Amino acid sequence: MTALTDLNALQASIAEAVLGQDQVIRQILLGLLANGHLLLESLPGLAKTRTVKALAKHLDAKMSRIQFTPDLLPSDITGAEVLHQVEGKNEIRFQPGPLFGNLILADEINRAPAKVQAALLEAMEERQITVAGNSHALPELFIVVATQNPIEQEGTYPLPEAQMDRFLMKVLLDYPSAENESQVLRLLRNEEFAQGASTTPVKNFTLPQEVIFAARKEVSAVHVSPAIDTYLIDLINATRHPADYDEDLARWIAIGASPRGGIGLDRCARADAWLQGQDFVSPDNVRAVVHPVLRHRLQLSYDAVADGVSADQVLDRILDKVAIPA
Numbered sequence: 001m002t003a004l005t006d007l008n009a010l011q012a013s014i015a016e017a018v019l020g021q022d023q024v025i026r027q028i029l030l031g032l033l034a035n036g037h038l039l040l041e042s043l044p045g046l047a048k049t050r051t052v053k054a055l056a057k058h059l060d061a062k063m064s065r066i067q068f069t070p071d072l073l074p075s076d077i078t079g080a081e082v083l084h085q086v087e088g089k090n091e092i093r094f095q096p097g098p099l100f101g102n103l104i105l106a107d108e109i110n111r112a113p114a115k116v117q118a119a120l121l122e123a124m125e126e127r128q129i130t131v132a133g134n135s136h137a138l139p140e141l142f143i144v145v146a147t148q149n150p151i152e153q154e155g156t157y158p159l160p161e162a163q164m165d166r167f168l169m170k171v172l173l174d175y176p177s178a179e180n181e182s183q184v185l186r187l188l189r190n191e192e193f194a195q196g197a198s199t200t201p202v203k204n205f206t207l208p209q210e211v212i213f214a215a216r217k218e219v220s221a222v223h224v225s226p227a228i229d230t231y232l233i234d235l236i237n238a239t240r241h242p243a244d245y246d247e248d249l250a251r252w253i254a255i256g257a258s259p260r261g262g263i264g265l266d267r268c269a270r271a272d273a274w275l276q277g278q279d280f281v282s283p284d285n286v287r288a289v290v291h292p293v294l295r296h297r298l299q300l301s302y303d304a305v306a307d308g309v310s311a312d313q314v315l316d317r318i319l320d321k322v323a324i325p326a
Contacts, residue, residue, distance in 0.1 A: 004215070007033070020184070028055060030272060033216060033274065034267040036143070040145060042174070043150065049065075060209055064099065069112070075097065077120065079131060081095070100136075110148045113157055123142075140213070146167070169289075238256075238318045252307070257297040265293050295315060298315075
């Protein structure tokens with residue numbers, strides 16, 4: 001089996017446990033292939049945690065779930081140096097925290113205070129944590145999937161722009177269709193029945209980490225033409241110099257995307273092309289990932305808020321105005 005076949009099987013396995021969120025599952029796989037961190041945002045009860053758990057269940061990886069609260073300390077997630085007695089002698093050893101996993105579910109990340117968010121920021125960017133002046137490397141397969149709730153902002157600490165920019169994609173979850181929600185009810189009933197029955201558990205599909213690393217190498221080899229590079233840069237520049245494209249864009253955008261936005265577009269577009277079995281990136285691959293990659297990197301103006309314009313609507317306008325390469 002090829003890496004692409006295995007990743008498609010992983011996507012199908014997750015979709016069996018999380019119904020009606022196919023686009024979300026695909027975007028999470030894109031983040032996994034592009035070696036980036038993800039921010040999931042939705043109203044309560046839309047299967048954010050279930051989606052991440054389903055990924056961990058079918059991936060040969062250690063999952064750590066961290067519930068962020070206002071009283072959380074940095075050492076609660078990074079670990080700390082602890083005094084041990086070894087053969088009658090006292091030794092100080094580092095005790096790893098829950099960040100030392102492969103798949104980190106940072107639940108309600110915006111409820112953590114600034115010091116905890118700073119510790120997480122180092123782990124996300126440097127792939128290491130520093131405790132008592134000593135640096136400790138994180139596993140090679142390391143992805144943070146953070147969740148936040150767009151309502152109930154009392155008692156929260158909004159993520160600073162610098163930390164938002166560290167996330168490769170911001171994925172939005174919406175309500176399932178009536179048909180999918182009916183299937184969800186039947187799925188949960190079957191799961192409850194299976195838990196109560198004394199049956200032999202079925203062995204689930206599990207993807208080894210080596211397949212992920214092999215897939216990432218293949219993604220890095222996907223060809224990107226100079227015309228696609230120009231298209232990527234034009235999209236990014238349209239967020240920074242919106243007046244060159246449209247008067248409304250100039251009113252709506254206060255600050256455009258950072259260079260990380262262009263890097264994220266490139267990585268995700270190559271991953272999207274690879275998932276579709278292509279060995280080159282097309283404009284359609286770029287357009288498919290623009291919204292999750294850039295929506296959290298734009299700072300909208302007061303005019304945009306007054307007009308009721310969202311970041312996704314701004315990106316729609318940009319896609320209309322920027323010329324697609326032939």
